[in-house]
Amino acid sequence: MELTLASAFSQEGLLGHAAYVLLVLSMLMRTLLWLRLLVIASAILGISYAAFILGDPVSTFWESCLVIVNVGQLLLTHWRSLRARFSETEANFIARHLPGLGRGDARALIDCGRWVALEAGACLAVQGQPVEQLSYIAEGQADVRVAGTRLSNCGAGDFVGEMTALTGLPATATVIATGPLTVWQIDAPRLREITRRRDEISRELEAAFARNYRDKIVEMNRLVSVGEVPDRLPA
Structure with a gap:
Protein backbone atom coordinates (compact mmCIF):
# COMPACT_ATOMS: atom_id res chain seq x y z
CA MET A 1 0.00 0.00 0.00
CA GLU A 2 1.45 3.35 -1.06
CA LEU A 3 1.43 5.89 1.75
CA THR A 4 -0.29 9.04 0.47
CA LEU A 5 -2.75 11.54 1.91
CA ALA A 6 -5.58 9.74 0.13
CA SER A 7 -4.53 6.33 1.43
CA ALA A 8 -4.25 7.70 4.97
CA PHE A 9 -8.00 8.41 4.96
CA SER A 10 -9.06 5.33 3.01
CA GLN A 11 -10.96 2.46 4.63
CA GLU A 12 -7.69 0.58 5.02
CA GLY A 13 -6.01 3.62 6.54
CA LEU A 14 -8.78 3.98 9.11
CA LEU A 15 -7.69 0.63 10.55
CA GLY A 16 -4.30 2.12 11.34
CA HIS A 17 -5.92 5.21 12.86
CA ALA A 18 -8.14 3.02 15.04
CA ALA A 19 -5.06 1.26 16.42
CA TYR A 20 -3.56 4.58 17.51
CA VAL A 21 -6.87 5.83 18.92
CA LEU A 22 -7.04 2.78 21.18
CA LEU A 23 -3.42 3.31 22.21
CA VAL A 24 -4.14 6.92 23.17
CA LEU A 25 -7.28 5.87 25.08
CA SER A 26 -5.25 3.30 27.01
CA MET A 27 -3.13 6.12 28.43
CA LEU A 28 -6.29 7.68 29.91
CA MET A 29 -7.27 4.60 31.89
CA ARG A 30 -7.07 4.75 35.68
CA THR A 31 -6.74 1.00 36.14
CA LEU A 32 -3.91 -1.15 34.85
CA LEU A 33 -6.33 -3.85 33.67
CA TRP A 34 -8.12 -1.57 31.21
CA LEU A 35 -4.85 -0.01 30.12
CA ARG A 36 -3.45 -3.41 29.17
CA LEU A 37 -6.68 -4.54 27.49
CA LEU A 38 -6.75 -1.45 25.29
CA VAL A 39 -3.05 -1.79 24.46
CA ILE A 40 -3.69 -5.40 23.40
CA ALA A 41 -6.66 -4.35 21.25
CA SER A 42 -4.55 -1.58 19.70
CA ALA A 43 -1.71 -3.98 18.94
CA ILE A 44 -4.07 -6.52 17.34
CA LEU A 45 -5.41 -3.82 15.01
CA GLY A 46 -1.82 -2.74 14.38
CA ILE A 47 -0.87 -6.30 13.43
CA SER A 48 -3.77 -6.49 10.98
CA TYR A 49 -2.81 -3.16 9.44
CA ALA A 50 0.92 -3.90 9.24
CA ALA A 51 0.62 -7.49 8.02
CA PHE A 52 -2.30 -7.37 5.59
CA ILE A 53 -2.31 -3.79 4.33
CA LEU A 54 1.24 -2.48 4.62
CA GLY A 55 2.98 -5.83 4.30
CA ASP A 56 5.45 -4.67 6.95
CA PRO A 57 6.99 -7.65 8.81
CA VAL A 58 9.01 -5.46 11.20
CA SER A 59 5.95 -3.61 12.53
CA THR A 60 4.05 -6.89 12.68
CA PHE A 61 6.81 -8.42 14.82
CA TRP A 62 6.91 -5.55 17.33
CA GLU A 63 3.13 -5.29 17.57
CA SER A 64 3.07 -9.04 18.25
CA CYS A 65 5.63 -8.58 21.03
CA LEU A 66 3.38 -5.93 22.54
CA VAL A 67 0.46 -8.37 22.61
CA ILE A 68 2.56 -11.18 24.10
CA VAL A 69 4.03 -8.99 26.86
CA ASN A 70 0.68 -7.54 27.93
CA VAL A 71 -1.14 -10.87 27.81
CA GLY A 72 1.69 -12.31 29.89
CA GLN A 73 1.36 -9.52 32.45
CA LEU A 74 -2.40 -10.04 32.69
CA LEU A 75 -1.90 -13.77 33.25
CA LEU A 76 0.75 -13.06 35.89
CA THR A 77 -1.58 -10.64 37.69
CA HIS A 78 -4.40 -13.21 37.57
CA TRP A 79 -2.08 -15.91 38.93
CA ARG A 80 -1.01 -13.67 41.81
CA SER A 81 -4.64 -12.95 42.61
CA LEU A 82 -5.45 -16.66 42.68
CA ARG A 83 -2.50 -17.33 45.01
CA ALA A 84 -3.30 -14.47 47.40
CA ARG A 85 -4.58 -15.65 50.78
CA PHE A 86 -5.80 -13.47 53.65
CA SER A 87 -6.55 -13.94 57.32
Whole structure:
Protein backbone atom coordinates (compact mmCIF):
# COMPACT_ATOMS: atom_id res chain seq x y z
CA MET A 1 0.00 0.00 0.00
CA GLU A 2 1.45 3.35 -1.06
CA LEU A 3 1.43 5.89 1.75
CA THR A 4 -0.29 9.04 0.47
CA LEU A 5 -2.75 11.54 1.91
CA ALA A 6 -5.58 9.74 0.13
CA SER A 7 -4.53 6.33 1.43
CA ALA A 8 -4.25 7.70 4.97
CA PHE A 9 -8.00 8.41 4.96
CA SER A 10 -9.06 5.33 3.01
CA GLN A 11 -10.96 2.46 4.63
CA GLU A 12 -7.69 0.58 5.02
CA GLY A 13 -6.01 3.62 6.54
CA LEU A 14 -8.78 3.98 9.11
CA LEU A 15 -7.69 0.63 10.55
CA GLY A 16 -4.30 2.12 11.34
CA HIS A 17 -5.92 5.21 12.86
CA ALA A 18 -8.14 3.02 15.04
CA ALA A 19 -5.06 1.26 16.42
CA TYR A 20 -3.56 4.58 17.51
CA VAL A 21 -6.87 5.83 18.92
CA LEU A 22 -7.04 2.78 21.18
CA LEU A 23 -3.42 3.31 22.21
CA VAL A 24 -4.14 6.92 23.17
CA LEU A 25 -7.28 5.87 25.08
CA SER A 26 -5.25 3.30 27.01
CA MET A 27 -3.13 6.12 28.43
CA LEU A 28 -6.29 7.68 29.91
CA MET A 29 -7.27 4.60 31.89
CA ARG A 30 -7.07 4.75 35.68
CA THR A 31 -6.74 1.00 36.14
CA LEU A 32 -3.91 -1.15 34.85
CA LEU A 33 -6.33 -3.85 33.67
CA TRP A 34 -8.12 -1.57 31.21
CA LEU A 35 -4.85 -0.01 30.12
CA ARG A 36 -3.45 -3.41 29.17
CA LEU A 37 -6.68 -4.54 27.49
CA LEU A 38 -6.75 -1.45 25.29
CA VAL A 39 -3.05 -1.79 24.46
CA ILE A 40 -3.69 -5.40 23.40
CA ALA A 41 -6.66 -4.35 21.25
CA SER A 42 -4.55 -1.58 19.70
CA ALA A 43 -1.71 -3.98 18.94
CA ILE A 44 -4.07 -6.52 17.34
CA LEU A 45 -5.41 -3.82 15.01
CA GLY A 46 -1.82 -2.74 14.38
CA ILE A 47 -0.87 -6.30 13.43
CA SER A 48 -3.77 -6.49 10.98
CA TYR A 49 -2.81 -3.16 9.44
CA ALA A 50 0.92 -3.90 9.24
CA ALA A 51 0.62 -7.49 8.02
CA PHE A 52 -2.30 -7.37 5.59
CA ILE A 53 -2.31 -3.79 4.33
CA LEU A 54 1.24 -2.48 4.62
CA GLY A 55 2.98 -5.83 4.30
CA ASP A 56 5.45 -4.67 6.95
CA PRO A 57 6.99 -7.65 8.81
CA VAL A 58 9.01 -5.46 11.20
CA SER A 59 5.95 -3.61 12.53
CA THR A 60 4.05 -6.89 12.68
CA PHE A 61 6.81 -8.42 14.82
CA TRP A 62 6.91 -5.55 17.33
CA GLU A 63 3.13 -5.29 17.57
CA SER A 64 3.07 -9.04 18.25
CA CYS A 65 5.63 -8.58 21.03
CA LEU A 66 3.38 -5.93 22.54
CA VAL A 67 0.46 -8.37 22.61
CA ILE A 68 2.56 -11.18 24.10
CA VAL A 69 4.03 -8.99 26.86
CA ASN A 70 0.68 -7.54 27.93
CA VAL A 71 -1.14 -10.87 27.81
CA GLY A 72 1.69 -12.31 29.89
CA GLN A 73 1.36 -9.52 32.45
CA LEU A 74 -2.40 -10.04 32.69
CA LEU A 75 -1.90 -13.77 33.25
CA LEU A 76 0.75 -13.06 35.89
CA THR A 77 -1.58 -10.64 37.69
CA HIS A 78 -4.40 -13.21 37.57
CA TRP A 79 -2.08 -15.91 38.93
CA ARG A 80 -1.01 -13.67 41.81
CA SER A 81 -4.64 -12.95 42.61
CA LEU A 82 -5.45 -16.66 42.68
CA ARG A 83 -2.50 -17.33 45.01
CA ALA A 84 -3.30 -14.47 47.40
CA ARG A 85 -4.58 -15.65 50.78
CA PHE A 86 -5.80 -13.47 53.65
CA SER A 87 -6.55 -13.94 57.32
CA GLU A 88 -9.95 -12.84 58.59
CA THR A 89 -8.43 -9.63 59.96
CA GLU A 90 -6.71 -8.87 56.66
CA ALA A 91 -9.88 -9.64 54.68
CA ASN A 92 -11.85 -7.21 56.86
CA PHE A 93 -9.18 -4.54 56.33
CA ILE A 94 -9.35 -4.95 52.55
CA ALA A 95 -13.16 -5.09 52.40
CA ARG A 96 -13.48 -1.93 54.49
CA HIS A 97 -10.74 0.25 53.06
CA LEU A 98 -9.39 -1.25 49.81
CA PRO A 99 -12.42 -2.72 47.98
CA GLY A 100 -11.19 -1.65 44.55
CA LEU A 101 -7.72 -3.15 44.91
CA GLY A 102 -6.93 -6.46 43.22
CA ARG A 103 -6.16 -9.39 45.49
CA GLY A 104 -2.56 -9.57 44.32
CA ASP A 105 -1.98 -5.85 44.91
CA ALA A 106 -3.67 -6.02 48.30
CA ARG A 107 -1.45 -8.93 49.31
CA ALA A 108 1.64 -7.04 48.13
CA LEU A 109 0.66 -3.96 50.17
CA ILE A 110 -0.02 -5.91 53.35
CA ASP A 111 3.26 -7.80 52.98
CA CYS A 112 5.11 -4.46 52.94
CA GLY A 113 4.00 -3.94 56.55
CA ARG A 114 3.59 -6.09 59.63
CA TRP A 115 0.96 -7.02 62.19
CA VAL A 116 1.91 -6.19 65.77
CA ALA A 117 0.28 -6.44 69.21
CA LEU A 118 0.71 -3.38 71.43
CA GLU A 119 0.00 -2.89 75.11
CA ALA A 120 -1.89 -0.08 76.82
CA GLY A 121 0.18 3.10 76.83
CA ALA A 122 1.85 2.38 73.50
CA CYS A 123 2.32 5.56 71.48
CA LEU A 124 1.35 5.51 67.79
CA ALA A 125 2.15 9.17 67.12
CA VAL A 126 3.68 12.06 69.05
CA GLN A 127 2.52 15.62 68.45
CA GLY A 128 5.19 17.70 66.78
CA GLN A 129 7.33 14.73 65.75
CA PRO A 130 7.50 12.94 62.37
CA VAL A 131 5.37 9.79 62.19
CA GLU A 132 7.62 6.80 61.64
CA GLN A 133 4.89 4.49 60.36
CA LEU A 134 1.29 4.41 59.22
CA SER A 135 -0.84 2.37 61.62
CA TYR A 136 -4.17 0.67 61.01
CA ILE A 137 -6.06 -0.35 64.15
CA ALA A 138 -7.72 -3.74 63.73
CA GLU A 139 -8.64 -4.18 67.40
CA GLY A 140 -8.57 -1.86 70.40
CA GLN A 141 -8.90 1.83 71.24
CA ALA A 142 -6.55 4.81 71.46
CA ASP A 143 -6.90 8.37 72.73
CA VAL A 144 -6.12 11.36 70.51
CA ARG A 145 -4.54 14.18 72.52
CA VAL A 146 -3.49 17.69 71.52
CA ALA A 147 -1.34 19.64 74.00
CA GLY A 148 -2.20 16.99 76.59
CA THR A 149 -5.98 17.37 76.19
CA ARG A 150 -8.04 14.45 74.93
CA LEU A 151 -9.98 15.57 71.87
CA SER A 152 -11.10 12.30 70.32
CA ASN A 153 -10.36 8.60 70.05
CA CYS A 154 -9.44 6.05 67.40
CA GLY A 155 -10.75 2.52 67.27
CA ALA A 156 -11.03 -0.56 65.11
CA GLY A 157 -10.95 0.39 61.44
CA ASP A 158 -9.12 3.69 61.92
CA PHE A 159 -5.79 4.79 60.47
CA VAL A 160 -3.24 6.70 62.54
CA GLY A 161 -0.69 8.95 60.85
CA GLU A 162 -2.16 8.63 57.37
CA MET A 163 -1.49 12.23 56.34
CA THR A 164 1.85 12.84 58.03
CA ALA A 165 3.30 9.45 57.05
CA LEU A 166 2.88 10.39 53.38
CA THR A 167 4.18 13.94 53.69
CA GLY A 168 6.87 13.54 56.35
CA LEU A 169 5.42 16.48 58.30
CA PRO A 170 5.19 16.39 62.12
CA ALA A 171 2.14 14.77 63.71
CA THR A 172 -0.66 17.15 64.72
CA ALA A 173 -1.69 15.03 67.73
CA THR A 174 -0.45 12.37 70.12
CA VAL A 175 -2.18 8.99 69.87
CA ILE A 176 -1.88 6.62 72.86
CA ALA A 177 -3.36 3.14 73.25
CA THR A 178 -5.89 2.90 76.09
CA GLY A 179 -5.75 -0.90 76.07
CA PRO A 180 -4.28 -3.77 74.05
CA LEU A 181 -4.11 -3.03 70.31
CA THR A 182 -3.77 -5.18 67.22
CA VAL A 183 -2.40 -2.98 64.45
CA TRP A 184 -0.96 -3.25 60.98
CA GLN A 185 1.99 -0.91 60.48
CA ILE A 186 4.05 0.09 57.48
CA ASP A 187 7.16 2.28 57.73
CA ALA A 188 6.60 5.78 56.35
CA PRO A 189 9.47 5.63 53.78
CA ARG A 190 8.17 2.28 52.50
CA LEU A 191 4.65 3.68 52.25
CA ARG A 192 5.85 6.67 50.24
CA GLU A 193 7.85 4.38 47.96
CA ILE A 194 5.00 2.00 47.18
CA THR A 195 2.47 4.81 46.60
CA ARG A 196 4.94 6.46 44.24
CA ARG A 197 5.50 3.26 42.22
CA ARG A 198 2.00 1.75 42.27
CA ASP A 199 -0.71 4.15 41.11
CA GLU A 200 -3.54 1.71 41.81
CA ILE A 201 -2.42 1.29 45.43
CA SER A 202 -1.92 5.04 45.82
CA ARG A 203 -5.46 5.79 44.58
CA GLU A 204 -7.08 3.22 46.88
CA LEU A 205 -5.15 4.42 49.92
CA GLU A 206 -5.92 8.07 49.25
CA ALA A 207 -9.63 7.25 48.98
CA ALA A 208 -9.46 5.16 52.17
CA PHE A 209 -7.68 7.95 54.05
CA ALA A 210 -10.28 10.51 52.94
CA ARG A 211 -13.20 8.32 54.03
CA ASN A 212 -11.59 7.54 57.39
CA TYR A 213 -10.73 11.20 58.00
CA ARG A 214 -14.38 12.08 57.45
CA ASP A 215 -15.46 9.35 59.87
CA LYS A 216 -13.03 10.60 62.51
CA ILE A 217 -14.38 14.15 62.21
CA VAL A 218 -17.91 12.81 62.70
CA GLU A 219 -16.79 10.85 65.78
CA MET A 220 -15.02 13.87 67.26
CA ASN A 221 -18.15 15.98 66.79
CA ARG A 222 -20.20 13.27 68.49
CA LEU A 223 -17.87 13.23 71.49
CA VAL A 224 -18.09 17.02 71.75
CA SER A 225 -21.89 16.94 71.55
CA VAL A 226 -22.20 14.49 74.45
CA GLY A 227 -19.64 16.36 76.53
CA GLU A 228 -16.97 13.65 76.58
CA VAL A 229 -14.31 15.99 75.17
CA PRO A 230 -14.00 19.80 75.17
CA ASP A 231 -15.01 21.76 72.09
CA ARG A 232 -11.79 23.80 72.27
CA LEU A 233 -8.34 23.57 73.78
CA PRO A 234 -7.75 25.20 77.19
CA ALA A 235 -6.28 28.68 76.97
